[in-house]
Amino acid sequence: MGAAYLGDSRMTARRDTKAAIVEVALRLFAERGYEGVGVRDIAEAVGIQPASLYKHYAGKQAIFDAVVERMNAAYDDLVLKLQMPDGMVPAGATSQLAEGYATLPPGAIEAMSVAMFRYWTEDEHAVSFRHLLVMEQYRSPAIGRLYRSYFMEKPLEHQAKLFAEMMRVGYFKQSDARLMAIEFFSPILLLMVAADGCESAAERNKIADCVRAYVERFGRMHAREG
Incomplete structure (x- = not known):
């Protein structure tokens, strides 16, 4: 024993x-x-x-x-904790993913977006990881590729596929899915930069409120009537 x-x-x-x-x-x-x-x-x-x-x-x-592996695992855990459709459907099942988002209760997408935003701007490890990628992207080609993958290529690809499917099944008005993805994600990335300069919780809360209002407005602008 x-x-x-x-x-x-x-x-x-x-x-x-x-x-x-x-x-x-x-x-x-x-x-x-x-x-x-x-x-x-x-x-x-x-x-x-x-x-x-x-x-x-x-x-x-x-x-x-190992740092990258840890951050990937932490992100996946957060997706499951927030009960986001991304973590509830099989990888590549875009039609199920679109259905999952379209059938969420009012306000759920906005709440998930704010929670994810707060993770990348307030969680100690996530902020350190993001700052590391931003700082090193110009000195290390490998880290630069990793930064673009995390905060440009993968989010845009994911959103474009999702929006294209939501247009196909009639949840969104017809538009250019790639441009919609850029339209959706760019302001959020800009607000992340703004959050880095916040000196108080009140300032961070104001930016989080902007994220919530922006996501709600985006949904209203693109939702198909009827």
């Missing part, structure tokens, strides 16, 4: 250290940039020797990959 307990404790400590490395690395990357942080810096901030860090990760790139 004692040996088993000791083994469990070691496993827990190992998991905690591995998670701490990722968390500390994300903070340091966001503060100093990817190139401005070394493995020794991360190990020192965690409180371990570099040799101990290498027991968990092969190097800095592996740690960065």
